[in-house]
Amino acid sequence: MAKCSLCRRTACYVQRYSGLRLCGEHFLRHFERRVRRTVMSRGMLRRGLRVGVALSGGKDSTVLLHLLHGYAEKLELELVAVLVDEGITGYREVSRRRAHKVCSELGVELHVRSFRDTFGFTLDEAAHATRWKPCSVCSVLRRYLLNTAASELGCQRLATGHNLDDVAQSVLMNYLRGDVERLLRGSRGHGMVPRIKPLMEVPEKEVALYAMLSGLEVGFEECGYAGESFRSLVREVLLQLEEHTPGIRYGILRGWERLRGAVATEPRPLRACTKCGAPCSSEVCGACRMVEAVRRGLEGESP
Ligand SMILES: [Zn+2]
Ligand SMILES: [Zn+2]
Structure with missing residues (x-):
């Protein structure tokens, strides 16, 4: 197995899309840095x-x-x-x-x-x-x-x-x-x-x-x-x-x-679902409509 691109240890992972080869230690640091950057740069x-x-x-x-x-x-x-x-x-x-x-x-x-x-x-x-x-x-x-x-x-x-x-x-x-x-x-x-x-x-x-x-x-x-x-x-x-x-x-x-x-796109104008009060874009939210349909199905009617 090839050496780590950042130190002399053996690489345990090859990141094909970047060409980096990383040992365990450097992989962990690299991963953590990437996530931190995502969190910070996207606020x-x-x-x-x-x-x-x-x-x-x-x-x-x-x-x-x-x-x-x-x-x-x-x-x-x-x-x-x-x-x-x-x-x-x-x-x-x-x-x-x-x-x-x-x-x-x-x-x-x-x-x-x-x-x-x-x-x-x-x-x-x-x-x-x-x-x-x-x-x-x-x-x-x-x-x-x-x-x-x-x-x-x-x-x-x-x-x-x-x-x-x-x-x-x-x-x-x-x-x-x-x-x-x-x-x-x-x-x-x-x-x-x-x-x-x-x-x-x-x-x-x-x-x-x-x-x-x-x-x-x-x-x-x-x-x-x-x-x-x-x-x-x-x-x-x-x-x-x-x-x-x-x-x-x-x-x-x-x-x-x-x-x-x-x-x-404009953020969706949301109002409260008339059944459960959750924010939704129509009168009854998708979850409430689905729950109703499942209940009909459970009672033997067609959902
Ligand atoms: Zn290394
Ligand atoms: Zn609802």
Whole structure:
């Protein structure tokens, strides 16, 4: 194996898109610097903020929580972790235990919100009753629970563990579906807790390597539904593109940001959902409409 580009030790990672070869030590420093730069250059955090962290117990959110915890003292941040329990048999139990453990080690409060307690059904039941793709139900209801929890807990930011691959996948998916509105609009709307994605400039593989090299206890188990999704197909294609043209994920990210900058969109005018009061752009929010449909499905009617 070749030597590290920065010292005489053996490299354990070759960053194809930059040409850098890094030993364990230098990889860790490099990764931390990159995330710090993302956070600082994009103005994600300010001194004294109360930050909600979406924690799943998986590698991305665990690495995120550790890094934010590392900034907490200097920036006087207050961290609160939020875990959404979707009720996916065999998947959530282990990661939930792990999330509890990491929070108690770091002294961070953990709040759990479950589909069952909030909506009266689990994701398994919802998918079965409606025959909808579980991922489309999950993405709407999960985001809803995270947003409402962050706002109830008085958070001024909601940090999620989305990495470069996740962001590039979302851009491609919206583009391929022709969903220009979703492609261009930001996550910000009036009344919503602003979202931040500190890991958005690091590839998924590097997040996994960081977790491993820094000895973090993380899970690599995937949600059992993940393989069925459109996202997983896009993920594969994107990895092939990256293999062919290293750095293409950064190209997708930069191009998308330039596009969004060029086509300035107004922040969505939001009002309160007449059913739940959450900020939304129509009379009843997407989550409430979905919950109604699932309940109809559970009662045997067509959703
Ligand atoms: Zn080195
Ligand atoms: Zn609603």
